[in-house]
Amino acid sequence: MSEDILVIGAGIAGLNTALALAPHGHRLVLLERDAAPPSSDPDHAFFDWSRRGVGHLRHSHAFLARLRTIIKDHHPALLEQLLAAGCREIRFADMLPDALKAAYAPEPGDQDMAVLTSRRTTLELVMRRYVEQLPGVSVVSDVFVRGLLLEPMEAGQFRVAGVKGEVGGEAHEWRAAVTIDAAGRNSQAFEQLQEAGAAVGEEAEDCGILYYTRHYRRLPDRPEPQSKAPGTGDLAFIKYGLFPGDNGCFSITLAVPEVETGIRQAIVRPEVFDKVCGLLPGLAPWADAENAEPISKVFGMGDLKSRWRSFVSSEGRATLGFFAVGDSLVRTNPLYGRGCSFAAVEAQILAGVLEQATDPGVRARLYDTRVRDELTVYYDDMRSQDRAAVRRALRARDPDFAPTLQQRLRQSFIDDGVRIAVRSDIHLLRAAMRDFHMIDPPGAWMKRPRHMAKVVGSWARGKKRNAHLYPPPLGPDRRSMLSALGIAEA
Numbered sequence: 001m002s003e004d005i006l007v008i009g010a011g012i013a014g015l016n017t018a019l020a021l022a023p024h025g026h027r028l029v030l031l032e033r034d035a036a037p038p039s040s041d042p043d044h045a046f047f048d049w050s051r052r053g054v055g056h057l058r059h060s061h062a063f064l065a066r067l068r069t070i071i072k073d074h075h076p077a078l079l080e081q082l083l084a085a086g087c088r089e090i091r092f093a094d095m096l097p098d099a100l101k102a103a104y105a106p107e108p109g110d111q112d113m114a115v116l117t118s119r120r121t122t123l124e125l126v127m128r129r130y131v132e133q134l135p136g137v138s139v140v141s142d143v144f145v146r147g148l149l150l151e152p153m154e155a156g157q158f159r160v161a162g163v164k165g166e167v168g169g170e171a172h173e174w175r176a177a178v179t180i181d182a183a184g185r186n187s188q189a190f191e192q193l194q195e196a197g198a199a200v201g202e203e204a205e206d207c208g209i210l211y212y213t214r215h216y217r218r219l220p221d222r223p224e225p226q227s228k229a230p231g232t233g234d235l236a237f238i239k240y241g242l243f244p245g246d247n248g249c250f251s252i253t254l255a256v257p258e259v260e261t262g263i264r265q266a267i268v269r270p271e272v273f274d275k276v277c278g279l280l281p282g283l284a285p286w287a288d289a290e291n292a293e294p295i296s297k298v299f300g301m302g303d304l305k306s307r308w309r310s311f312v313s314s315e316g317r318a319t320l321g322f323f324a325v326g327d328s329l330v331r332t333n334p335l336y337g338r339g340c341s342f343a344a345v346e347a348q349i350l351a352g353v354l355e356q357a358t359d360p361g362v363r364a365r366l367y368d369t370r371v372r373d374e375l376t377v378y379y380d381d382m383r384s385q386d387r388a389a390v391r392r393a394l395r396a397r398d399p400d401f402a403p404t405l406q407q408r409l410r411q412s413f414i415d416d417g418v419r420i421a422v423r424s425d426i427h428l429l430r431a432a433m434r435d436f437h438m439i440d441p442p443g444a445w446m447k448r449p450r451h452m453a454k455v456v457g458s459w460a461r462g463k464k465r466n467a468h469l470y471p472p473p474l475g476p477d478r479r480s481m482l483s484a485l486g487i488a489e490a
């Protein structure tokens with residue numbers, strides 16, 4: 001059944017919603033507060049596209065295989081356009097450690113286990129241009145949505161009849177059978193419903209880190225550095241990631257635990273950021289002034305939360321004619337790179353629900369249940385990893401911390417068992433990467449007895465016999481880093 005649908009926001013979730021719903025014949029209007037892209041040139045978009053609605057637009061982004069596969073299966077032409085614009089695919093074969101490269105034989109599915117990466121402005125620009133061409137879709141820029149049009153039903157229940165907002169300083173209303181909130185992390189729809197007395201709820205928890213990103217461009221004729229040290233790493237007091245981008249660009253993100261006040265305050269300074277990169281072997285050759293030039297300041301971002309909002313109560317009372325997709329529904333720690341995949345999965349689920357049911361209450365409950373069935377396992381897993389990271393960051397600051405035997409064993413099992421087994425066994429690495437890419441549920445691979453046997457076997461072989469399997473050191477310890485940066489120990 002073809003319906004008129006309003007979408008608040010034309011960010012990642014709004015665009016994915018259009019990709020999922022338009023092929024079903026729906027007529028969609030995306031209302032976006034920010035201006036349209038200045039042109040179709042990726043550099044122009046990166047330097048000049050004003051996007052006050054997306055504070056994290058210029059932070060590193062990558063799309064996991066879960067999202068890339070949705071694009072490839074449903075909109076192969078979009079994937080081609082992304083690649084033509086310079087977006088990169090980093091495949092399973094590209095990530096293999098040396099020990100596994102020589103004997104690698106591709107298996108079905110390996111080709112699709114790829115990260116799609118570029119400056120987010122490029123990803124969004126190409127997606128937006130593609131969505132604007134889809135039949136039945138229009139994207140209206142410079143529209144600030146001020147609120148939902150709420151019609152009270154029985155106690156605690158409302159129907160959303162559309163939205164009210166402003167265009168060029170003038171008030172407008174848009175009405176539709178279905179309203180989708182894709183306004184991102186700062187969406188006000190939840191607060192409006194809560195204040196009106198709707199049966200909504202949320203759970204939220206700090207991620208415990210802050211994000212710092214700087215963009216660079218390789219100097220002409222300089223090849224990409226081929227370092228044996230990994231481009232991503234976790235030193236407890238700092239986590240880092242290298243994101244190869246489009247058109248010779250790349251970005252580096254340093255994530256610093258909230259408790260590391262000294263590092264946080266210093267790292268926003270470009271010279272400190274670059275110095276940190278120079279001390280991390282996996283990043284040093286990339287950020288080296290001989291190879292690359294910075295093309296941005298250091299962007300910082302705090303207020304990173306995991307947050308799940310619910311628009312259906314435990315008794316099944318729902319907000320009717322309304323669905324939240326993307327960060328307005330679920331926010332996750334950006335470290336895992338799953339937010340955009342979450343949005344795409346939710347949009348796919350919503351398309352199926354709108355096809356299957358017509359009753360607004362049934363639709364709301366189906367959507368709520370299916371999103372929970374699909375995504376809760378990943379959400380819970382990320383939260384428990386975040387809590388563990390917060391604990392490790394606290395311990396890293398405590399010079400007197402002496403781990404218990406149980407803690408030492410647990411850490412050794414991860415460092416000397418799991419990580420080494422994964423680096424030495426292609427089947428384990430493939431299974432772990434399927435987890436990373438949200439193809440399999442988190443941790444499922446470790447529950448398989450033959451996988452666990454391999455991990456335990458690897459651990460039992462001991463550090464000496466596994467010495468050749470350890471990666472080069474990720475970076476200095478905390479004390480050396482603080483001293484190199486001239487930061488006094490708190």
Ligand SMILES: Cc1cc2nc3c(=O)[nH]c(=O)nc-3n(C[C@H](O)[C@H](O)[C@H](O)COP(=O)(O)OP(=O)(O)OC[C@H]3O[C@@H](n4cnc5c(N)ncnc54)[C@H](O)[C@@H]3O)c2cc1C
Binds near residue numbers: 013060061183325327
């Ligand atoms: C620092 C950082 C790094 C991240 N890195 C990754 C990553 O590598 N991979 C990944 O998958 N995810 C990543 N994420 C998560 C990902 O960016 C989000 O999950 C994703 O942007 C959510 O899309 P969204 O459309 O819900 O929100 P947004 O992308 O924020 O889009 C919301 C849109 O709504 C518009 N809007 C807002 N309010 C209004 C209004 N009142 N009226 C009209 N329009 C409005 C905004 O202008 C914007 O266009 C990262 C997040 C952060 C914070």
